[in-house]
Amino acid sequence: MLGAVDAPTNFRDVLRRSPGRLRGELPPPITEKPLRILFVTSAHNSLSQRAYIALTEMGHEVTVQVVDSPELIEASVLAREPDLVVCPMLKQFIPESVWRRYTCLVVHPGPHGDRGPSSLDWAIELGMDEWGVTVLEAVEEADAGDIWETRKFKMRPVGKSTIYRQEVRTAAVEMLVFAVHNFARGDFKPLPLDYDDPNVTGRLRPLIRQADRAIDWRCDSTAAVVRKIRAAEGHPGVLDTIAGAEFFLFNVYLERGLRGRPGEIIATRNGAICRATVDGAVWITHLKAKEGGRAPSFKLPAIRALELAGHTPDVPEIPVALHAPIPPGHTYREVSYEEKAGVGYLNFDFYNGAMSTEQCRRLRDAYLYARIRPTKVIVLAGGADFFSNGIHLNVIEAAADQAEESWYNLHAIDDVVREIIETDSHITISALSGDAAAGGVPLAVSADHAVAREDVVLNPYYQHMGGLYGSEYWTYLLPRRVGAELAAELTSAPFEPIGTRRAVDIGLLDAAFGDTVASFRAQVQGLAERLARHPDVRNWLEQKRRLRALDEQFKPLAAYRTEEMARSHECFFGEDRSYHVARSRFVYKTGAPCQVKAAPREPELTEAQRAVTKVRQAKQSAA
Numbered sequence: 067m068l069g070a071v072d073a074p075t076n077f078r079d080v081l082r083r084s085p086g087r088l089r090g091e092l093p094p095p096i097t098e099k100p101l102r103i104l105f106v107t108s109a110h111n112s113l114s115q116r117a118y119i120a121l122t123e124m125g126h127e128v129t130v131q132v133v134d135s136p137e138l139i140e141a142s143v144l145a146r147e148p149d150l151v152v153c154p155m156l157k158q159f160i161p162e163s164v165w166r167r168y169t170c171l172v173v174h175p176g177p178h179g180d181r182g183p184s185s186l187d188w189a190i191e192l193g194m195d196e197w198g199v200t201v202l203e204a205v206e207e208a209d210a211g212d213i214w215e216t217r218k219f220k221m222r223p224v225g226k227s228t229i230y231r232q233e234v235r236t237a238a239v240e241m242l243v244f245a246v247h248n249f250a251r252g253d254f255k256p257l258p259l260d261y262d263d264p265n266v267t268g269r270l271r272p273l274i275r276q277a278d279r280a281i282d283w284r285c286d287s288t289a290a291v292v293r294k295i296r297a298a299e300g301h302p303g304v305l306d307t308i309a310g311a312e313f314f315l316f317n318v319y320l321e322r323g324l325r326g327r328p329g330e331i332i333a334t335r336n337g338a339i340c341r342a343t344v345d346g347a348v349w350i351t352h353l354k355a356k357e358g359g360r361a362p363s364f365k366l367p368a369i370r371a372l373e374l375a376g377h378t379p380d381v382p383e384i385p386v387a388l389h390a391p392i393p394p395g396h397t398y399r400e401v402s403y404e405e406k407a408g409v410g411y412l413n414f415d416f417y418n419g420a421m422s423t424e425q426c427r428r429l430r431d432a433y434l435y436a437r438i439r440p441t442k443v444i445v446l447a448g449g450a451d452f453f454s455n456g457i458h459l460n461v462i463e464a465a466a467d468q469a470e471e472s473w474y475n476l477h478a479i480d481d482v483v484r485e486i487i488e489t490d491s492h493i494t495i496s497a498l499s500g501d502a503a504a505g506g507v508p509l510a511v512s513a514d515h516a517v518a519r520e521d522v523v524l525n526p527y528y529q530h531m532g533g534l535y536g537s538e539y540w541t542y543l544l545p546r547r548v549g550a551e552l553a554a555e556l557t558s559a560p561f562e563p564i565g566t567r568r569a570v571d572i573g574l575l576d577a578a579f580g581d582t583v584a585s586f587r588a589q590v591q592g593l594a595e596r597l598a599r600h601p602d603v604r605n606w607l608e609q610k611r612r613l614r615a616l617d618e619q620f621k622p623l624a625a626y627r628t629e630e631m632a633r634s635h636e637c638f639f640g641e642d643r644s645y646h647v648a649r650s651r652f653v654y655k656t657g658a659p660c661q662v663k664a665a666p667r668e669p670e671l672t673e674a675q676r677a678v679t680k681v682r683q684a685k686q687s688a689a
Contacts, residue, residue, distance in 0.1 A: 077515055080596050081577055094123045094567070099250040104148035105130040106139050106170075107155050112501055113173070113235045114154035115523050119565035120239050121152075121246060132658065136161045143168060150249055152242065153204070157183075160204045170204035171214060171245055173238045175230065178216040179261060180268025181209035186226045186234070187274045190297035197221050197229075198268075199237040201245045203256055209270075212256035214248065215241035225299030225317065231451045231500070232583065236521055274298075276305045281315075283329030288346040292318050295350070303354055309377035312356035316365060317417055319398035321347040324384070333384045336400055336428070337367030340384075349398035351417055364653050366464055367422075374464060388432055400425070401432045408598030409591070410441040410492075419452025419506060422461040423471065426478035433485055437492060442598040444489070445590060446496045446513055450583045453498040456505025456528075456538070463653040468646060469638040476537050476634055479505055480627055483538045486512040487623065490611045493597055497590040498575075499583045504528050507574075508538040511547050514610065517577045517593070519586040524564040524574070527557040532648030535633035542617075542626040548572050 103126050107114045110130050121128050131142040133156075140161045143151060151170040153160070160170055176185035177198030189197040198218040203211035217237040222229065248254035260266060279294050281304060286294075295318040298304045303314030308331070326332035326342030333340040338351040353371035355361035361374035372379065386392065389403045402413045414429050421429070436444050448454060457475040465471035486494055486509075496510040498518035503525035510516050518524075526544065528536035544553035552572060556564070566578035580586025597603070637645040651657045 077576065077597075080600060081517075081593055094120070097125045097247070097250060100125045100127060101149040101246065101250055102126075102146070103128045103150050103152055103246070104143060104146050106133055106142060106151055106153050106160075107131070108133065108157040109155060111155055112231055112523060113238055115525075115563040116235055116521065116565070117152070117154050117239050117242050119523065119563060119568075120243055123565065123567060124243070124246075126246065133158060140164055150246065151204075152246070154238070154242075159208065162206065165204040165206075169249060171201055171242070171249075172204050172209070172211070173242070174200045174202055174209050175234045175238075176200060176209075177218060177268045178213060179259060179266035180271070182271040182273065183208075184271060184274040186229060187297045188271050189221060189229075190226060190293060191274065193293070194221055197233075199234050199241065200268075201238070201241045202259075210259055212258050214245040214254075214256045217241060223296075225296040227300035228451055230300070232521075236581070239521075276302070279304045281306055283341070283343065285344060288320065288343040288348060291343055291348055292320060295348075305356065308353070308372065309375070309379075311359050311361070311372075311375045311377065313353040313361075313371060313375075314356065315350050315353060317351040319349040319351070320395055321349055321398065322396040331379045331381055333381050334369055334379060335384055335386065335398060337369045337424075338398055339368040339372070339379065340381075340398075351398065362464060364460055364463065364655075365418075366460055370461065370464060388435060401428055403432060403436055405439065405441060406591070407595045408441050409443045409445060409594040410436045410439050411445045411447055411594075412436050413447045413449075414454075415449030416452070416454070419449065419455035419501070419503070420458040420460065421454060421456065421475075421479060421505075422458035423475045423478045425458070426475065426482055430478075430482045430485060433482065437485070437489055442492060442603050443594045444492045444494050445594050446486070446494065446510075447587070447590075448497070448499060448502075448510075450499050452500040452506070453496070453502040453522075454506030454509050455501075455503045456509070456536075459531075459649050460653050463649060468649075472638045472645075473635070476505075476631065479509065480537050480539065480631075483509055483512045483543075484623060484627075487539065487543075488614070490607060490614065493603065493606060493610075495590070495594060495597075497587070498522050499586055501525075504531075505536060505538040505540075508540040508543045511543050511574065512539065515576050516574075517579070517590065518566050518569070518575050519580045519583065520566055520578050521581070522566050522578070524566075524569055525561070526564065526574070527561050529558060530561045530648075531652065532637070532644035532646070533642070534637050534645045534648075535630060537627060537630035537634055539623065539626050539630070541630055542621075542623065544574075546617075547574050 103121060105114060105128060110132055118128050118130060129146060133139050136158055139158060140163055143164050151168050153170060153172045156172060178200055196218055198216060200216040201214045203214060205211040219233040219237055279298055281291055281294055295304050295315050299316060303316050306313060306315050321340055324332055324340055324347045328342050328344045330342055331339045332342050338349050340347050340349050350368055352365050353368045354365045355363050355371055355375060357363045360376055361371055386397060386399050388401060400415060404411050412432055416425055457479060462468050462471045462475060494513040496513040496516040498510055501523045502510050507524055507526035528534040566575060569575040570578055580589050
């Protein structure tokens with residue numbers, strides 16, 4: 067965050083408009099009875115991480131165990147003997163030897179009484195207006211145990227993954243906090259599942275199979291196609307045939323203007339394909355080849371997946387203008403720009419937050435466009451689910467030369483970060499509606515100010531990926547925010563997620579607010595417009611130039627990049643293949659990425675640089 071040497075008003079004054087802390091920064095209630103909690107989960111995903119943050123902030127000791135079998139569940143629980151077992155996302159059955167001896171709380175993404183493995187899928191397939199989340203106790207029958215907490219929420223016309231990362235995650239974390247509190251009390255009695263109770267709205271539903279999801283392009287309407295793909299978003303996708311090869315379809319958008327023969331590919335755009343329906347068309351951005359085909363079986367941009375299967379669509383590439391005033395829901399666009407009241411908003415919504423070489427180059431071009439516009443503030447808006455997760459490991463895995471593509475991708479994202487750092491014509495704000503990880507974190511804090519929605523999770527490290535050193539000027543940006551010692555801690559083992567409360571406390575973020583994406587973005591707009599019309603903008607920009615010049619005098623940006631890329635070059639091209647093995651395991655989902663012994667991460671600063679860092683942090687604290 068910029069200091070306030072000459073300006074009578076600083077960023078926090080403009081942000082808060084009141085002396086109190088923002089709601090997202092208020093300290094959580096500390097438990098009177100700390101518990102030893104074991105997370106048993108099929109993946110330490112965004113929900114599991116957010117729940118981990120919430121419970122540890124309350125003072126509980128939480129251990130995370132990723133499991134893939136009932137035997138591992140049993141061994142993990144017996145080895146740790148926790149007070150409580152929590153299952154944020156579990157695909158395995160809990161052995162009787164565990165649930166009879168320990169209370170096991172399971173998060174189920176369905177309303178009171180809902181049971182079965184395709185809960186959210188059914189909610190979208192059936193067009194439900196309202197759905198829910200339930201925390202229940204494990205018993206012999208899946209999802210049939212006593213109810214500890216249950217909540218309802220309104221459904222939105224989006225994919226399953228987005229509902230899970232937002233509505234489900236928020237409700238689940240809140241319920242787990244209450245359930246754990248009630249468990250610690252010792253006298254709480256959960257409610258038995260009773261289908262005679264009129265408040266119980268759910269029921270047992272079967273697994274949705276591919277035969278149920280299949281699209282008939284000859285007769286399915288656009289709405290039906292969109293619904294089916296959205297219901298299968300994330301996993302497993304909708305199995306379909308394109309050019310004689312079988313693929314799972316992911317990430318669908320309506321197209322209001324194009325038409326063609328139903329089922330055929332009629333256009334491409336930035337790696338996505340447009341397929342005609344009986345009454346319109348849809349964009350499909352990602353495909354996953356079925357195992358056994360020519361193409362590798364992991365998610366890729368649609369055009370790349372088809373190329374690897376031996377098919378290149380002979381259809382036009384139809385671009386869309388960055389600044390075209392296209393209403394939401396009319397077409398597919400990854401990057402867009404709009405202006406209002408002296409503020410430029412750069413929106414970039416990359417699938418799962420991954421940014422390929424080509425996407426980084428397009429984002430840089432869009433940012434350069436935003437920078438020449440007659441505005442005073444630029445907001446980097448990211449996507450609703452993810453701000454950025456750094457380089458695109460799946461695209462790298464599919465490259466003919468994976469080391470070379472890693473190198474190009476890292477340089478391309480570095481180019482974006484450099485342009486943001488060197489911007490002296492605008493106040494820049496990173497607005498994190500969604501999570502950020504790896505290179506996405508330094509990308510976010512390359513702006514003058516970084517704010518986030520309350521529920522956001524940050525994972526500011528790379529080295530879990532087989533020792534990858536990373537770049538994005540992190541050795542400059544993270545110490546600038548939190549100091550060299552804490553930057554080294556955040557980027558090294560044990561690689562723990564960070565919530566927004568801690569991120570604000572240590573200075574990694576400037577503020578956290580907004581309980582939904584809509585409320586967060588509305589507040590960001592208000593903040594950005596207040597900054598844009600503030601009389602001290604010229605003073606802030608002049609101070610920004612002086613601080614950048616001072617930093618450049620002590621150590622040029624180019625030097626940080628050279629050092630980081632030299633370390634990363636060894637990861638990409640050196641004899642140690644740990645990064646490549648870890649990346650492959652991550653992409654193919656064959657196990658957690660390798661963890662190699664971490665290299666020393668503390669940036670080598672001179673005494674003068676350390677002194678400057680302390681002065682800047684003192685000014686920021688005073689502000």
